[in-house]
Amino acid sequence: MAAVLVGAAAAPARASGPPAAPRDAPAAVTAVEVPPGVTAGVAVFDRQTGTFTEQLNPRLRFRSASVVKLLIALDHLWNRGPDHTLPADDRARLDAMLRASDDASASFYWAQNGGGAIVDRMVARLGLADTAGPPAGYPGYWGYTALSAADTVRIYRHLLDSAPAPVRTLVMGDLRQSARCGTDGFDQRFGIPASFERPWAVKQGWSGFGDSGNCSDLTAPTATTAADVDLTQRALHTTGTVGTGDRSIVAVFTLHPTSTSFGAAYTALGRLVRSLNVPGGVRPAGTWFGTWGSDVRVRADTNTSSTVLTRLPAGVEVLVRCQKQGRRVEVPPYVNDWWAYLPLYGGYLTNIYVRSPENRLPDVPLC
Structure with missing residues (x-):
């Protein structure tokens, strides 16, 4: 059977005991x-x-x-x-x-x-x-x-x-x-x-x-x-x-x-x-919106024939970085040709499934 190294060559031995207690930890x-x-x-x-x-x-x-x-x-x-x-x-x-x-x-x-x-x-x-x-x-x-x-x-x-x-x-x-x-x-x-x-x-x-x-x-x-x-x-x-x-x-x-x-x-x-204070963490740019529907697809481009990258959990909140017009989508009684770019998934979601009163999302820039 072939063997695989876990990582690079082993480093010099290091302490294997529990790490020391952190300093000044607040309650x-x-x-x-x-x-x-x-x-x-x-x-x-x-x-x-x-x-x-x-x-x-x-x-x-x-x-x-x-x-x-x-x-x-x-x-x-x-x-x-x-x-x-x-x-x-x-x-x-x-x-x-x-x-x-x-x-x-x-x-x-x-x-x-x-x-x-x-x-x-x-x-x-x-x-x-x-x-x-x-x-x-x-x-x-x-x-x-x-x-x-x-x-x-x-x-x-x-x-x-x-x-x-x-x-x-x-x-x-x-x-x-x-x-x-x-x-x-x-x-x-x-x-x-x-x-x-x-x-x-x-x-x-x-x-x-x-x-x-x-x-x-x-x-x-x-x-x-x-x-x-x-x-x-x-x-x-x-x-x-x-x-x-x-x-x-x-x-x-x-x-x-x-x-x-x-x-x-x-x-x-x-x-x-x-809401957490996480030193070194960089927040992604964009605006959070709620969604509706189940088995909602995120696609590689702004049309329903493009590759499906993933399906969203029903009702999940998503981060939208920008939006642009694409293929018109109809989910009666709604019609919308705007698509939201979701950086977390690297793809687009039709705005029909984004909770917003308008087809074009407010305060979201164009892609």
Whole structure:
């Protein structure tokens, strides 16, 4: 079997213990805008100053959904030797798990490496305070692992400051190449990627949205709260780094009422993330608008025969950079020949599906 190096040649040994506690971390920051009905845990850590710029319920425990894939990957790569060599198929599996949030890959490692013992090992190795494996009765559900925003910052600090260079290269490289859609076909561009220009690196998590946007990593019976972690409400999380040199670590965990659509949760999380003080983050230019309709297509050009780049979650809010006239579209009783350019997707959306009283969007420049 061919072998693939995780990254470049291994760097000299580095400290593998938990990162030091940040300096002067405030207990809370009230500037965070949490939409009504949303429960949030937030931590933003500025690596340049060694301080938190935002914290809100940083130690509140959430079911991790796919964010636990960071721990699954780190555990699998632990103690691999000086060059961290991986078989080619193993490397491909890790890439799929981290870039496209592939659930089959996560389940493979979970079974191969001891299930909940993975979490126990990583808690001890990284000094995690709030993390715990799935509750009793759910041993196979890795997405039910309990995780907090504070512990997630610690995980990223280990990756960036303590992990061997080949491990950092593999994991952070994959997170920088996060796919627009997961292997289940659903949109991963919420939160950090929607709110900041590159460079960023992300590991997203979502759970409980059924066919409307769930990653299917948590296909389990509806459960009540177990081990103080809510397994019932819909979960949407965005975590990663923002800015040149991975200046800021951002961890935002959210829970939404069970009636919330994926698009509505996507929008609420985006508004929360845009309210944060994230040093090094550059906000994309444009204006945010609501949309309506389902299975709405974003196309490569301003006509209905051009390539479909993606489909929007129903009712999601979108960033419009500019607009121009194109092919006339009719969705009775509406008719419109204006198209909005969405920089997040690199394509156009007919203005018919943009919530605005006029065909031409107000205060949006021409492309």
